[in-house]
Amino acid sequence: xxxQGPVGKGLDYFPCHYGTSRNLFRGPQQGLRGDYIVCLxxxxxxxxxxxxxxxxxxxxxxxxxxxxxxCQKAGIDAFLSCHSLVDxxxxxxxxxxxxxxxxxxxxxxxxxxxxxxxxxxxxxKPLKAIYPEVDFRNFDSTADLLTGLARICxxxxxxxxxxxxxxWVARMRTLIEQIGGPVVLLWAADHAPYSKxxxxxxxxxxxxxxxxxxxxxxxxxAALVEVIADPGDIAAGLRQMTFGPFEAQxxxxxxxxxxxxxxxxxxxxxxxxxxxxxxxPEPVEEPLRFLDAG
Numbered sequence: 001x002x003x004q005g006p007v008g009k010g011l012d013y014f015p016c017h018y019g020t021s022r023n024l025f026r027g028p029q030q031g032l033r034g035d036y037i038v039c040l041x042x043x044x045x046x047x048x049x050x051x052x053x054x055x056x057x058x059x060x061x062x063x064x065x066x067x068x069x070x071c072q073k074a075g076i077d078a079f080l081s082c083h084s085l086v087d088x089x090x091x092x093x094x095x096x097x098x099x100x101x102x103x104x105x106x107x108x109x110x111x112x113x114x115x116x117x118x119x120x121x122x123x124x125k126p127l128k129a130i131y132p133e134v135d136f137r138n139f140d141s142t143a144d145l146l147t148g149l150a151r152i153c154x155x156x157x158x159x160x161x162x163x164x165x166x167x168w169v170a171r172m173r174t175l176i177e178q179i180g181g182p183v184v185l186l187w188a189a190d191h192a193p194y195s196k197x198x199x200x201x202x203x204x205x206x207x208x209x210x211x212x213x214x215x216x217x218x219x220x221x222a223a224l225v226e227v228i229a230d231p232g233d234i235a236a237g238l239r240q241m242t243f244g245p246f247e248a249q250x251x252x253x254x255x256x257x258x259x260x261x262x263x264x265x266x267x268x269x270x271x272x273x274x275x276x277x278x279x280x281p282e283p284v285e286e287p288l289r290f291l292d293a294g
Contacts, residue, residue, distance in 0.1 A: 086178045113242050164208050
C-alpha cells in the first residue's frame with residue numbers, strides 16, 4: 001500500500017466526458033474556451049495511481065489550462081474514431097500525444113472495440129488463415145490474443161506484428177494531420193525506442209513501436225520529446241503512489257510521479273518555445289519554521 005493519503009482511501013480521478021466520446025477521461029473537466037493545451041494518450045497520461053500526472057504539472061508550469069485526454073488502455077482508434085475529440089485538439093494551442101502501443105487498434109487481422117480499444121472483438125480471414133488451429137472466441141483482450149498467438153507460434157506472429165506496425169504509422173500520420181495545429185510527440189517509457197543498431201525491446205509499452213516507426217511520423221509533428229525513465233526514479237515514485245493491495249502489480253507497471261515531473265519539465269520547455277511562453281518554476285515547499293515561544 002502507498003504511504004500517500006489515508007489507508008484504504010483511493011484517489012478521486014474526477015472522471016468526465018469530452019465531446020461525444022463515451023470514454024471516461026481524467027478530470028476535473030476543463031472548459032474549452034480560450035487558450036488551452038491538450039495531452040492525449042493512454043493509461044500513463046490518465047495518471048492512474050498518481051495525484052498529479054504530467055498534464056496537471058504542465059498546466060502549473062505554463063499557466064495554461066491543460067485538458068487531460070488520457071484514456072485508460074486506449075489506442076489511437078479511441079481518438080480517430082471520435083471527431084469531436086480531434087476537434088478539441090485542433091482548437092488547442094498545442095497537443096501533446098503520448099505514443100501508444102500498436103496492438104489496441106483495428107487492423108487487417110482483427111477488430112477491436114472502437115471505444116474500449118483493449119477489447120478484442122473478432123479475427124479476420126487473413127488472421128484465421130495464419131492461425132487455422134486457433135479458436136479466437138477464447139480471447140477477450142488484445143493482450144490475451146497476442147500472448148496466446150505468440151505461445152502457439154512466434155514466427156507466424158511476425159506477420160501480425162508487421163501489419164500492426166504499418167497500421168500504426170498510417171494512423172499516427174492521420175491523427176497528426178487531422179489535428180492540424182502544433183503536435184508534440186512524447187515517447188515516455190522505461191526503455192529507449194528499439195532500433196536494429198542499438199537493440200532493445202518492442203514488447204513493453206508502447207508495444208511494437210520502434211525507432212523506424214518514430215522516424216516515419218516525427219517529421220509531421222512540431223517536436224518529438226523522448227523521456228527514458230530511470231529504474232531508480234520509477235522505484236522512488238512507487239512509494240508516492242496511491243493504490244490498493246490488489247493493484248500493486250498494475251502500479252509497478254506505471255512510470256510514477258517522479259518520472260511524470262521529468263516529463264512535465266521536458267515537455268513544458270518544448271511547448272514554451274513553440275508557443276512563445278515563459279515557463280514558471282516548479283513550486284518548492286518551504287520547510288516549516290518553528291518559533292520559540294520563549
